[in-house]
Every structure is written in structure tokens, then in C-alpha cells.
Amino acid sequence: MLTQKRMIKITIALMLGLMIGALCRWFDIPVPAPPQLLGVLLIASITIGYLLTDRFIIQRATSSSETRMNVESKRQ
Numbered sequence: 001m002l003t004q005k006r007m008i009k010i011t012i013a014l015m016l017g018l019m020i021g022a023l024c025r026w027f028d029i030p031v032p033a034p035p036q037l038l039g040v041l042l043i044a045s046i047t048i049g050y051l052l053t054d055r056f057i058i059q060r061a062t063s064s065s066e067t068r069m070n071v072e073s074k075r076q
Contacts, residue, residue, distance in 0.1 A: 024031050031039075 021031065023029070
């Protein structure tokens with residue numbers, strides 16, 4: 001299930017992507033990605049890399065804070 005914070009991130013990302021695409025078209029600027037299947041794969045791989053790294057960072061931060069809490073509770 002998506003949390004509200006994650007939904008906000010997704011909405012902002014979609015709006016930003018649409019705005020960049022629209023501005024590139026409006027001002028006749030080349031799109032910042034190849035307009036072929038390679039471009040789609042590039043964007044998909046960037047997105048997947050971002051999501052996997054985000055998940056890894058959150059998991060690492062959670063486990064390190066839990067470890068600190070366990071160490072502190074054992075000291076008391």
C-alpha cells in the first residue's frame with residue numbers, strides 16, 4: 001500500500017516529467033532522452049535504480065537505528 005508521502009513523491013515526479021516534456025516541445029528543445037526504445041529503457045533503468053537505492057537507504061537507516069536502540073537498552 002502506498003503511503004501519503006510516497007504518493008506525493010510520485011505525483012511530483014509525474015508532474016515534473018510532464019512539465020519538462022511540455023517545455024521541451026513548446027520551445028523546440030530536444031527531449032533530454034533518446035526518443036526510441038533505448039530512451040524508454042534508459043528512463044526505466046534510472047527509475048528502478050532510484051527506487052532500489054531509496055529502499056536500500058531506508059532499510060539501512062532503519063536497521064542501524066534499531067541496532068543503536070538495542071545497544072542502548074542493553075546498557076541500562
